Amino acid sequence: MPLSEKDFPVEERRLGNGLQIRLLPDRSLPVCTLYSFFRVGSRNERPGITGISHLFEHMMFNGSKKYGPKEFDRRLEAAGGTSNAYTSNDHTAYYEDFASEALPLVLDLEADRMASLLIDDASLDRERDVVKEERRFRTDNDIDGMLDEALGALAFLAHPYRWPVIGWMSDIEAITREECERYFRTYYAPNNCTLVLVGDFETAAALREIERLYGGISAGDGLPKIATGEPPQKGERRAVIRYPSQAPAMLAGFRGPSGREPDSLVLDLIEAALSAGEGARLKRALVYEQELCVDAHVYFAWRMDPGLFEISLKLNPGVDPDRAEGALWAELARVSDEVMSERELDRAKNLVRSQLLRSLSTTNGRAHTVGQMEVMLGTWRAMLDLPDRYATIAAADVQRVARKTFPPHRRNVVTLIPGEVEA
Amino acid sequence: MIAHDVELPPLQIEKLPSGLTLLAVQKRGLPLFHVRLSLPAGACEDPRGKAGLAHFTLELLRRGTRRRPAQDVDEMIESMGAQLFTDVSMEEGALALTVPAELSGRALDALLEVALEPAFEETEVAAARRRTIAALHSDLDEPSNVAGRAVVSLGYGPGHPYGHPPQGFRRDVDTFQREDALSFHATRCQQQGALLAAVGQPTPQELIELLKRKLAQWESSWPGRSQRSALQFTALPPSLATRAVVIHKPDATQAQVRIVAPGLPRSTPRYAEAVVANTALGGGFTSLLVDAIRVDRGLSYSVSTRLHMNRRAGLSVFSSFTKNETLRELVDVALEKMREYANSGPTQEALEKARRYLAGLFPLGLESHEALAEQIADALLDGLGLEHLKSYRSRVLAVTAEQAREMAAELSPARDGALLIVVGESEPARRELSGLCPMEVRQLEEFA
Numbered sequence: 047m048p049l050s051e052k053d054f055p056v057e058e059r060r061l062g063n064g065l066q067i068r069l070l071p072d073r074s075l076p077v078c079t080l081y082s083f084f085r086v087g088s089r090n091e092r093p094g095i096t097g098i099s100h101l102f103e104h105m106m107f108n109g110s111k112k113y114g115p116k117e118f119d120r121r122l123e124a125a126g127g128t129s130n131a132y133t134s135n136d137h138t139a140y141y142e143d144f145a146s147e148a149l150p151l152v153l154d155l156e157a158d159r160m161a162s163l164l165i166d167d168a169s170l171d172r173e174r175d176v177v178k179e180e181r182r183f184r185t186d187n188d189i190d191g192m193l194d195e196a197l198g199a200l201a202f203l204a205h206p207y208r209w210p211v212i213g214w215m216s217d218i219e220a221i222t223r224e225e226c227e228r229y230f231r232t233y234y235a236p237n238n239c240t241l242v243l244v245g246d247f248e249t250a251a252a253l254r255e256i257e258r259l260y261g262g263i264s265a266g267d268g269l270p271k272i273a274t275g276e277p278p279q280k281g282e283r284r285a286v287i288r289y290p291s292q293a294p295a296m297l298a299g300f301r302g303p304s305g306r307e308p309d310s311l312v313l314d315l316i317e318a319a320l321s322a323g324e325g326a327r328l329k330r331a332l333v334y335e336q337e338l339c340v341d342a343h344v345y346f347a348w349r350m351d352p353g354l355f356e357i358s359l360k361l362n363p364g365v366d367p368d369r370a371e372g373a374l375w376a377e378l379a380r381v382s383d384e385v386m387s388e389r390e391l392d393r394a395k396n397l398v399r400s401q402l403l404r405s406l407s408t409t410n411g412r413a414h415t416v417g418q419m420e421v422m423l424g425t426w427r428a429m430l431d432l433p434d435r436y437a438t439i440a441a442a443d444v445q446r447v448a449r450k451t452f453p454p455h456r457r458n459v460v461t462l463i464p465g466e467v468e469a
Numbered sequence: 470m471i472a473h474d475v476e477l478p479p480l481q482i483e484k485l486p487s488g489l490t491l492l493a494v495q496k497r498g499l500p501l502f503h504v505r506l507s508l509p510a511g512a513c514e515d516p517r518g519k520a521g522l523a524h525f526t527l528e529l530l531r532r533g534t535r536r537r538p539a540q541d542v543d544e545m546i547e548s549m550g551a552q553l554f555t556d557v558s559m560e561e562g563a564l565a566l567t568v569p570a571e572l573s574g575r576a577l578d579a580l581l582e583v584a585l586e587p588a589f590e591e592t593e594v595a596a597a598r599r600r601t602i603a604a605l606h607s608d609l610d611e612p613s614n615v616a617g618r619a620v621v622s623l624g625y626g627p628g629h630p631y632g633h634p635p636q637g638f639r640r641d642v643d644t645f646q647r648e649d650a651l652s653f654h655a656t657r658c659q660q661q662g663a664l665l666a667a668v669g670q671p672t673p674q675e676l677i678e679l680l681k682r683k684l685a686q687w688e689s690s691w692p693g694r695s696q697r698s699a700l701q702f703t704a705l706p707p708s709l710a711t712r713a714v715v716i717h718k719p720d721a722t723q724a725q726v727r728i729v730a731p732g733l734p735r736s737t738p739r740y741a742e743a744v745v746a747n748t749a750l751g752g753g754f755t756s757l758l759v760d761a762i763r764v765d766r767g768l769s770y771s772v773s774t775r776l777h778m779n780r781r782a783g784l785s786v787f788s789s790f791t792k793n794e795t796l797r798e799l800v801d802v803a804l805e806k807m808r809e810y811a812n813s814g815p816t817q818e819a820l821e822k823a824r825r826y827l828a829g830l831f832p833l834g835l836e837s838h839e840a841l842a843e844q845i846a847d848a849l850l851d852g853l854g855l856e857h858l859k860s861y862r863s864r865v866l867a868v869t870a871e872q873a874r875e876m877a878a879e880l881s882p883a884r885d886g887a888l889l890i891v892v893g894e895s896e897p898a899r900r901e902l903s904g905l906c907p908m909e910v911r912q913l914e915e916f917a
Contacts, residue, residue, distance in 0.1 A: 053498075074498070075832045076473075107754075116764060119754040124822040126471045126829015128753060145471045145829030175767030182723040182792060183770055189610055290719045291610045293603075323552045324531065325543025334539070337599060340607045362603040389548070396550030396569075404567060407499050408836045466720070 049430045056426055057249050063265040064237025068416050068426055070244040078245030079413040080142045080152055083421050086233035087136040088211045097213015098221050100133040101177050102229055108169040111162035118155055125151050133211055136350040137421050143410055146246035157259035165226050181212050192287055193297035193460050200283050201299045201354055201458040205276040235266025240420045244413040274351050282457045288467045293363040295462040300451050302355045305348025305422045312439055312447040313355055317344045318394035327377055338370045348422050367461050381448040386441045399433050471829050474862050481673035488661030493676030494668040494841050500570040502669040503838035504580050507846050510562035510657035513630035521637015524557040525645055526653045529597050533588040545579050557635045559779045570670055577683040585690035594647045601642050605917045612718055612892045616725040618916045619890045624729040624784045630700045631779055639917045655692040666842040702781045705731045708886035713908040717895035724796045724893030728882040732776050732783035735851050741864035746876035748823040749815035750774050761806045768799045780851050787882040793897040807883035814874025828862040
């Protein structure tokens with residue numbers, strides 16, 4: 047059953063400077079969420095400035111012409127709101143959740159930093175230190191982060207997906223103010239942004255305010271070309287990390303389709319069949335039956351360019367990684383070799399559909415989904431017929447996509463072995 | 470308007486003669502149905518020497534019932550597109566499911582079967598014991614996790630009902646037998662003190678009728694009535710001088726820092742004053758500590774203070790992390806700022822900001838089906854009533870400077886006698902903290 051457009055009366059506009067606007071009023075609670083999606087992420091970087099998209103995300107909170115340093119969040123919180131942001135491989139998203147009466151202020155804050163962000167050396171250096179701490183937290187002292195970083199560098203040779211979103215430490219240290227300013231001028235123009243407002247507001251008034259505040263910001267020039275090429279993978283690739291951990295771990299990745307290709311929906315279902323819920327194949331086999339892992343899960347996110355289908359195994363202490371790996375390959379081979387039963391396929395479809403519905407159950411969730419659909423699939427309407435598109439996927443599709451994605455020569459495997467690096 | 474109190478959606482509460490409370494909340498919009506069963510089976514109920522038994526038992530519920538084996542339990546739940554949520558807090562054990570609206574009856578049956586008719590097969594108990602021990606071992610790889618375990622273990626101290634993490638300790642889990650799970654289930658899975666909540670599109674009356682209809686079918690499956698002895702909640706032991714515990718994590722290039730002091734229970738009549746004072750100190754992105762540590766000095770990515778408010782006691786906790794080389798600087802700044810704050814309280818601007826921040830964002834915490842059920846259920850089970858939620862905004866907005874100042878002094882994590890916990894490489898930590906306060910180094914494994 048598709049989602050109904052009448053339940054999602056999204057108002058669509060585009061300003062003369064190219065700013066894309068999506069408004070979804072909902073008066074059930076006195077709150078709003080505003081998302082600003084910029085089509086820039088680590089995919090738009092180059093060696094030497096890896097991590098600049100993420101560092102820049104931090105810099106967006108450090109003051110602009112009208113609202114100086116520390117003012118953005120101070121004003122917002124004083125009006126009953128909060129903000130945050132994230133950077134991915136493909137885009138950077140900023141959001142504010144707030145009491146609805148703060149809408150004029152929130153729009154003014156966002157428009158002001160798009161129009162006139164201030165970047166000075168002192169704030170850049172402080173934010174650089176903060177980001178280095180974030181990197182130490184998420185990557186250098188975190189097993190999942192270490193594995194993820196190594197997997198990207200292993201699976202991609204030419205594409206920007208090969209470096210981590212947070213960037214290499216040496217690049218974070220070296221990024222200059224001039225590079226940040228160039229980055230801002232290039233990617234933070236209104237014609238590279240989708241604004242999504244959801245919640246308790248009056249549509250015509252909100253549109254007038256957006257037009258007044260954003261209408262005068264100049265459009266940017268065209269975006270630089272991205273190096274999206276990647277040679278075909280002709281053999282298995284492996285890497286080993288040694289780290290004084292309690293237990294081994296493993297992250298495997300297979301290059302897959304881009305988010306816009308229909309096969310990505312099939313991989314969503316394979317992800318659910320393998321790892322959503324305790325009855326999922328990998329959990330059942332590796333965690334419960336063979337007792338090889340503390341946890342086994344799959345991570346497949348739509349990306350602009352062909353991305354990665356990742357499988358993470360957190361092994362029980364003392365388990366031989368080769369044994370766990372063998373069990374994993376056996377499970378993947380089952381997906382390729384055997385036709386999935388209708389019952390199991392329905393289970394996967396129901397889990398994916400429920401996940402979509404739950405993501406729409408909050409103001410922030412609706413705003414994020416609308417924006418994500420726009421930047422990833424080109425239209426928010428894609429979310430309406432997603433349930434129907436999943437419903438039409440057949441067991442033969444699952445087998446076809448599994449055979450295409452999981453052959454041994456496409457494996458990329460990073461194994462973490464407990465122990466010190468030998469000097 | 471931010472000044473208005475939040476109106477809860479249509480709801481109905483009914484207490485049955487058995488002691489079970491029913492809660493029905495109507496939520497229009499998306500065709501979803503949520504059910505949550507809260508049981509008086511929290512970690513504080515773990516018997517002495519059996520830390521983690523509540524968590525272990527709750528996790529075992531899904532590993533087979535008297536009607537079907539574990540794999541079929543998973544199939545029963547997940548074929549509906551749902552995943553069983555289990556959570557053990559200090560106070561309660563909760564099971565919850567969210568399903569498409571048309572599956573409400575099936576969801577209730579599934580939840581009640583799992584909660585009331587577990588098989589606790591010997592082989593499943595043994596396997597769960599091995600899994601839990603492996604997970605506790607593996608959790609030591611996450612420094613923030615170790616810090617969290619140390620906060621409750623050391624903050625409340627041994628012997629206190631809250632003085633262990635809900636997941637327990639390996640040495641205790643290693644002793645768990647089938648009889649332990651059976652006994653815990655029989656005595657804690659009781660209607661007295663439990664709450665069954667449903668959130669969905671029907672009217673509250675219709676939801677209550679659905680709950681009653683289903684409960685009638687499962688009436689005979691509840692364990693027989695059982696009397697539990699009352700828990701002993703002694704006051705937290707006074708400590709006169711600040712001390713430090715460094716938990717050695719080999720090869721860590723960053724130190725996790727916690728500063729812990731006794732706090733307040735959730736039932737405190739000064740709840741609003743406490744959350745406002747805490748928010749101005751270390752909540753949100755513009756608190757005093759975020760400004761001093763992250764924005765002004767770039768010492769950390771994350772800085773916060775949090776009130777761990779349980780039903781009968783609480784802790785006041787500062788959390789952050791920084792590279793090994795700046796550990797002392799971070800601790801010094803944190804202690805200095807928190808001591809200043811304890812003396813002066815928030816500025817008028819900071820007070821006003823904290824009040825409006827909390828009031829403005831409050832409705833977001835009641836938005837999803839899951840949040841509505843959890844928030845209302847907790848307010849009822851903690852004896853705070855709906856008024857706790859309904860009047861939250863006006864109570865927060867009414868906090869005065871004087872009240873906030875008093876609370877700042879009372880709740881400061883930097884009081885004399887506070888406990889400093891550092892998880893990181895011990896040698897650099899010892900050097901950095903040298904001369905600050907008495908210090909002991911503990912091994913990671915002690916916290917598994």
